[in-house]
């Protein structure tokens with residue numbers, strides 16, 4: 001028996017006989033020779049199966065092969081005759097693990113509905129594989145960065161009894177006979193509590209928004225990393241976000257060159273990104289946008305068109321800060337010189353990918369927070385536990401939440417966010 005290895009390790013076995021196992025992602029045959037593109041999740045390799053090199057049983061198998069059949073193949077790893085750094089296998093024996101007939105996804109173009117209906121199979125396609133690999137790198141990079149910066153992971157609950165963001169986008173359900181339960185929109189408030197135990201904390205998990213948004217940037221279930229830092233003020237909050245984003249970009253560029261190539265991503269757009277990012281106030285952005293025909297006002301959020309306009313002007317991410325308090329969450333600290341504005345910052349990606357991060361300094365005075373809660377009609381009795389963080393050892397603190405799918409869209413150059421999560425949930429779809 002020869003050694004079974006992963007395709008990603010094939011180069012280490014050059015000129016040796018090894019066994020690979022995987023699925024056939026592409027196939028062409030010229031009678032005497034079959035060219036099999038084999039994938040095993042770790043990578044892709046071309047297997048050249050020439051009749052002359054195969055035993056009788058393997059020749060029969062070669063004649064039966066179909067797209068997405070699973071096989072085990074033994075042969076010699078050799079350098080590709082023309083392509084530098086590429087390896088292929090010259091097969092000596094083929095074994096069928098599972099034969100696939102009539103694989104629904106073919107080489108012809110399929111519409112998005114068909115592909116989403118077959119998401120469980122579509123995940124196997126090369127581009128979809130590449131996107132999930134980038135997602136995996138991004139997650140690992142975020143967690144590594146946080147670990148290196150003294151953060152403790154605190155898993156916040158998914159079932160909650162209060163709203164974190166606006167109450168209009170809550171998924172509600174009956175929680176036994178105790179009351180109404182909600183699916184978490186963000187773990188932020190729980191992190192604010194845990195911060196007094198651990199200083200710097202984060203969570204990373206699925207969050208839910210019942211918003212009726214039909215845009216290419218909205219999901220009803222998505223993954224968010226919320227971070228919360230004691231003794232961080234507004235400017236430090238933006239700095240750490242910037243460092244995090246730079247670290248993730250660097251990791252994806254170095255670890256996912258093959259994936260980015262599969263996706264035909266213009267990597268110069270990512271490698272050209274430099275910290276510090278651009279910083280503009282909401283009011284400055286409004287002026288820039290209105291000059292270019294936008295109908296945005298001093299009291300409204302940016303629309304998709306606005307994000308596009310900005311990306312035509314700037315090729316660097318932009319922190320938009322000093323937001324009108326009216327259109328931001330009640331827990332945000334206000335600007336010391338003018339309390340009608342919040343010390344909030346949204347980080348806009350380049351190329352029209354929109355808002356990646358939402359964050360702010362938090363109001364840390366219980367009385368002031370109570371006043372904002374009153375103005376925002378927040379039911380104080382449900383938030384007593386949240387107020388306790390301001391009653392016992394309250395400190396200045398800030399935090400932010402990064403949407404994983406928005407980040408992966410941007411890094412991968414994928415326009416629709418639904419391709420960046422394995423099984424997307426939108427207002428139209430929760431299956432497969």
Ligand code: 4AD
Pocket residue numbers: 164165185186188209211217218219220222224225226227355356357358359360399400401402403404405406417
């Ligand atoms: O700006 P948001 O709503 O901020 C919060 O929830 C804060 N509590 C986070 C915090 O400070 N800890 O959401 C944060 C990010 C957005 O910037 C965006 O990237 C993403 O989450 N996001 C969505 N992604 C996909 N689909 C949606 N419907 C999203 N809504 C927000």
Ligand code: MG
Pocket residue numbers: 346355357358
């Ligand atoms: Mg936001």
